[in-house]
Amino acid sequence: MHVSAAGETNHVKYTLPVGERTIDMNALIGQQIDMAHTGTINCVHCGRVTKKSFNQGYCYPCLTRLAQCDSCIIKPELCHYHEGTCREPEWGERNCMDDHFVYLANTGNVKVGITRHVQDKVSSRWIDQGASQAVVMLRVPNRLTSGLVETLCKDYIADKTNWRTMLKAQPEPQDLYAKKEELLQAIGPQLDALRQEKGLQAITEIDSECVSIQYPVNQYPVKIKSINLDKTPSFSGTLLGIKGQYLLLDDDRVINMRKYAGYELEVTC
Known part of the structure; x- marks a missing residue:
């Protein structure tokens, strides 16, 4: 939808x-x-008729050929564009080598995630996950770095939505500002080390409002x-x-x- x-x-x-x-x-x-x-x-990419759908809408040839179906889409910390092995370098340039945002969302439990689009105030990714609240934490320059930051966060907070919990009720409001500060403090040393590797301006804290979403x-x-x-x-x-x-x-x-x-x-x- x-x-x-x-x-x-x-x-x-x-x-x-x-x-x-x-x-x-x-x-x-x-x-x-x-x-x-x-x-x-029908395959959502090439339109061909297929007996079985893969990865939410793709035929098997597209599954094995397209960059958007590669395993690094699910695990951004495995992005390999910089190694010169991207399935579709032009697609990778457009979709992986621009700013990404690391966020917290309330989907029944507080989770961490990444998205490319927050310009319209409410990311479609937050809506697709059924988030009732969301707040952006960090801006990073590419998909790989967003995945590395998300991996640091996963030691302290979930990165998956429990869809059954999300669908059973309107969740209790969470203080995402406080959760954000707690998490940034917890990963502070590792985040500083990543900044030393990627550049001091590569990971920037974002002072954004907590967005509420009504379904x-x-x-x-x-x-x-x-x-x-x-x-x-x-x-x-x-x-x-x-x-x-x-x-x-x-x-x-x-x-x-x-x-x-x-x-x-x-x-x-």
């Missing part, structure tokens, strides 16, 4: 591209929706039951809310729409 945040409360807006039309998903909350997978899967949810599930389109190709239900990339349906059912990128769907609402 495409996402954006608007207004002083950063209320999240969701749209779902289906064929040549785009569906306003927020407008459907409280209504019944019917979705059915036709059986066709269109009328009711959270109690006992989550995940819908798998490969096993259950069609489903119907009342849409009770949307958070992260999940649709929240009645009877505690949820579906991760990002997981099924490239799947051809028929939607009735």
